[in-house]
Amino acid sequence: MxxxxxxxxxxxxxxxxxxxxxxxxxxxxxxxxxxxxxxxxxxxxxxxxxxxxxxxxxxxxxxxxxxxxxxxxDPLYGWLHKFALIGFILYSFAFSWILLIQRLITRILNYQSFDFPFNSYVRTQDTLATEKAFFDFSVWEQNVNFIPFKTIVLYLKAEHMNTSIAVNNLVGNFIVLLPLGLLLPFLFKRCKKLTSVVTIAFITSFCIETIQFALQIGMADIDDVILNTLGAMFGFAIYKLIMWFLSLRVQFKHKKYSTS
Incomplete structure (x- = not known):
């Protein structure tokens, strides 16, 4: 030795x-x-x-x-880790249910129904559903945007829509992945870097947008990906702030023990 x-x-x-x-x-x-x-x-x-x-x-x-x-x-860190795990499980379920499962169920149930609007999650020219609407190329064209900040600027101006709808879309897309950026660093060592969180958030958002577009249960918008990723970055910033407070607590403990 x-x-x-x-x-x-x-x-x-x-x-x-x-x-x-x-x-x-x-x-x-x-x-x-x-x-x-x-x-x-x-x-x-x-x-x-x-x-x-x-x-x-x-x-x-x-x-x-x-x-x-x-x-x-630190015992507090241990409790935070447990709460983060529980929160991540609940968040994953709510995230999947609201953005995918619930929409898909509604889409299937109303697919051949003429008594309901075609789809509240996508834009359509007609107010009622048709059996061939899913294969109508014009529907796909109306529900995709590859131009960065086009939709964000449209929402910020809110010229042709209700202001509350614009705010809900902007804020909603910002906060939807915020918990992901906050919780991942508590649970996985590889996610303690901003680059890792940004990469995971971007891939997650891109996959959700693609699935929603493919199944016609939502638009595919690059601005949604941008807002989702920014929200995850803000969540990571909250994590760093929490860790900073924990480090101050630890330093206080060390000073207390060193003087006693």
Missing amino acids: NEKLEQYIHEITTTLTCSPQEKQEIADEMRDHLYTSYEVLLANGHEEKSATNKAIQTFGQTNVLKLSFQQVV
Whole structure:
């Protein structure tokens, strides 16, 4: 055992406010990474002292690591993770039901009915349904937009529509993926970067728009994708704000314990 590496591990883990089991898990993980790096450095010709110092330097500063590990094992963070998991399950169900399943059920039930409007989710020239409407190319043309910001500008002007409808569409498309940007970083390590959240939000929105357009249960609009993605970015910003407050809480705890 390398005495300096063990001292480094001990210095970090002993100050953490968590259970002994959590401390042991963190110590084991640190030990695994540190000794792997140490062995590689020795194999590359470094002396023991040099390899030890280099391994510690590469792993990170003590104060920074203390805060990072404390943030992970903080009881409040654990509760937030549980709430995020429950929220993500409920959100996924509501998201799928409102944007896909409910619309598809309505579409199927009203497909051959002449007593109901053709489809409240798409634009049509006729007010009533026809059996061939699904295969009418003009319907597809009216329900797709590939020009960025065309629909957004139209909603902002609200010249030929009810203002409340314009606001509902703008705000609705903005907030629909906001929970995704907020919840994903709590649940998945790979989603703690903005680029990952933006990529997932963009792909999710694009797939929803494509499915809605293909089944004629909604428009395919590039502006919806833009607003959805911006909403997810705002959700990620809220996540970062929460994490900032958690880090302040951890720093306060460390100051309290260091002075006691």
